[in-house]
Every structure is written in structure tokens, then in C-alpha cells.
Amino acid sequence: MRSRFALACLIVLAVGIAGASAETFTYRGVQIEHELGDKEYPKAIARIVAFAAKQARTLGYDMPDEFLVHITLDASRPLRLSTTGDYQIHLELQRKAQLLKPARSGVNNVYGFCHEVGHCCQYRIIKQRDWMTMGAAEGWAHYYGSRMVDLLFAKEGEKLWPDPHDYSKRGLAQRVTKWKRSKSEVDRGAYLWHQLVEIVGEKRVADMFRAIEKAEIDAFNARKEVGAVLAEHKQGKKLVRWWKTAGEHFVEKLEKSTFETETLSPKRLARKPKTLAIDSGETKSGGSWPGGSGAAVRFRVKGKQNYLTEVHVFGQRYGSRTEDEFFIWLLDAEFKPFRRIAVPYAEFEYGKPHWETFEIKPTLVPKVFHVCVVYNAESRKGVYRFHDGEPSGDSFTGVPGESSRPYEKGDWLIRVVVDRKKK
Numbered sequence: 001m002r003s004r005f006a007l008a009c010l011i012v013l014a015v016g017i018a019g020a021s022a023e024t025f026t027y028r029g030v031q032i033e034h035e036l037g038d039k040e041y042p043k044a045i046a047r048i049v050a051f052a053a054k055q056a057r058t059l060g061y062d063m064p065d066e067f068l069v070h071i072t073l074d075a076s077r078p079l080r081l082s083t084t085g086d087y088q089i090h091l092e093l094q095r096k097a098q099l100l101k102p103a104r105s106g107v108n109n110v111y112g113f114c115h116e117v118g119h120c121c122q123y124r125i126i127k128q129r130d131w132m133t134m135g136a137a138e139g140w141a142h143y144y145g146s147r148m149v150d151l152l153f154a155k156e157g158e159k160l161w162p163d164p165h166d167y168s169k170r171g172l173a174q175r176v177t178k179w180k181r182s183k184s185e186v187d188r189g190a191y192l193w194h195q196l197v198e199i200v201g202e203k204r205v206a207d208m209f210r211a212i213e214k215a216e217i218d219a220f221n222a223r224k225e226v227g228a229v230l231a232e233h234k235q236g237k238k239l240v241r242w243w244k245t246a247g248e249h250f251v252e253k254l255e256k257s258t259f260e261t262e263t264l265s266p267k268r269l270a271r272k273p274k275t276l277a278i279d280s281g282e283t284k285s286g287g288s289w290p291g292g293s294g295a296a297v298r299f300r301v302k303g304k305q306n307y308l309t310e311v312h313v314f315g316q317r318y319g320s321r322t323e324d325e326f327f328i329w330l331l332d333a334e335f336k337p338f339r340r341i342a343v344p345y346a347e348f349e350y351g352k353p354h355w356e357t358f359e360i361k362p363t364l365v366p367k368v369f370h371v372c373v374v375y376n377a378e379s380r381k382g383v384y385r386f387h388d389g390e391p392s393g394d395s396f397t398g399v400p401g402e403s404s405r406p407y408e409k410g411d412w413l414i415r416v417v418v419d420r421k422k423k
């Protein structure tokens, strides 16, 4: 999924830079592609990324041989800084003035690039992370970015940025105090990661990430499984104590179905796909919903050995955050999950409202099951949902594993394809 995501990002970018002439230059393992017309800012950005990556290497993280930073200018698109989590960072500016110091632009670019390298430190090692909350992922990048900014400032000072300013300001100790008191999920995450660093030492976190990745954490049992990895560590006792709080904050909560599911190679299917739909095809906008609440449809299948192979969703994507994922949940009759599939936002095409198809590794489903799509929508990312004109009683809104209630306005435009196992 990562590679497809990377490709999608590049396509978006190619559209963005059409008509403008992009320049490229490389500095210490950082290749910058930009259309800013001068080299001042690209040089500063390259120095920041090179510095944060060099530090990461000394701390034991796997860094790419080369980082690729794309900088584009497009007034019609929202300002965005993102990473594919491997070796690419994208800065999409609306205007060049957004590179000025934060007091003038409202944008903290120096911290932003350090933050993105922080994501890469974690994502390049922990590839299986569908159990992680936003507080865990963003909190880590926030911690790392803040730490780097201080080191960078100590070495390069104000003059690093062409519009010089104090990008370090308060320093880590003061930040940690602020994070501790903060109600923000990200600050709280940064605070907890900082605590971990205090326990194991800055140079041992990468190995901790490796041990977690090696354990192939199951999203349904993550708290226990990550806890077991931590318990094995030299500082096991302290870590287990830390995880009591951190696990609460870092792991998505799930109560699993007792339905024993299995997946199948597509080759073993009978190839007699059947589309199940409860909607009339009429399309009315149901808006976008924030948080972990999803739109669900209940389906029924006859006989045994039915495998879900595709989920079709009608919707319209908005927002700029391509690096995030949304989730397709498969739930039993009681709305308890037996599978969660993470889908990169990039796989939902922008444009007019349309049917989008998501292929699923053939998954055994019970006679009655729900498919629930959770976009975790917010102002910067989401998909507008659609329903038809009349409810059949099989459409719901709810939080997987927690609760659901009938949706009164119509049936959600969610369909599935099922197939049988080859005899």
C-alpha cells in the first residue's frame, strides 16, 4: 500500500508543477526539487533535512540514502507539509511568503521539516502500525521535531533560515512541562515518548521500534503484545509501568468478535462474484462526520464459505492530508469487529462524487455482517458520505466495537462483492 501511496503523491505533484519550471539541486543526501526561482530557501531546507537525518542515523534509525523534497507553489491548493514516511517530503505552498519566519507567515517551516523526518524515523521501522493512535504517531513526530529544532539551533543559530528567527525558543525542558499539562492528543503523545526516551536512552528507541515491528503486532491485541515486547527489555519493569499509561494513549481500543475469520488467496475463489447492495442508487449528501464514528451497512449472505472481495463506496474526498489512512471495518451481527483494513487516503480519488472500489484480500464473512467505513474526518481530511432517499433499516452509524444506531435518512451508499471458495 505504501508504494501505491507514493505513486499517488507523485501524480498529484506532477499536476501541481505542470507549467512551472522545476529546479533540482542536491546537498548532503537531500535532493530538492522546487520552483521557487532562487536557492536560498531550498538550501536552508536541505540543511535542515540533512541535519535531522544525520542525527537520526547517529541515534540508530534507518535513514534513506537520499531524501527527496518537493516544493511546489500553487495558490489554489491548501498549504501542506507531508511525508510518505519513507524518503519523500512534500511542501505545497500557496505563495512564497509562507517561507518567511513564523511571526510573519504563521508557518513554522524549520520545525515542520524536523517533524517530517521524525515521522520517517518511526515509519521506516514500524511498518505494521494499524494499532497506533494518532497520538502515538503524531506525538512521536512532535517529540522528535522539537528535539531536533533545539539541536539544530545550537549548531546553526538564527541565520540558518533566510528570514532569521529563533526557531528553538523555549527548549525541551519547558516544552515537556507544557506537554504534560496539555489536553492535546499530540502533545500528550510527545510527552509520553519523551518519558520513554528518559527510560531507555535516546539511542535505544530505534531498537525498541525494531523489536515492536519484529513482534508483528496484531491490532486486536496490541496493548498486550507491545507490553510483552517492552517487558523483555533490560528496563522492563520501568517500561511496563510506563506502558500502563502510554498503552492507553497509544493503542486503538477494540473489542473483537468471536467470529473466526480467515483470508484466502484470490486464486482459490470460484470466480462467481456477486454484488450485494441495499441502496437504490439515488445519491444524497450525508455530509462528513468527524472522529471515529462511521457509516455502516448490514449485509446478509446465504450458505457457508462466503468471502468478501471488494467494498464499493460512493463519496467525495476533500482536504489535503494524503499521508493519513482511513479504515474499512468488517463486523459481525453484534457490531463487533473481526477485521480492520487500513486504506491510504490517496486511494480515494479527488474529484466529483463517485463510486470508489477497494479490493480486499478475500475474507470469510458470517451470514450477517456489517461493513463500516470510518474516515476520521476533520477539516483537513475526509470524504463526504452519501445515502439514498429511504432507509431500509440496514444502515447504521456507529463506532466499531462500541455501539451503533440505525441511520434514519436513508441507506448509505456502500456495497460489497462476495465470492465463494472454489470447490
Ligand SMILES: [Zn+2]
Pocket: 115, 119, 138, 141
Ligand atoms: Zn505529522
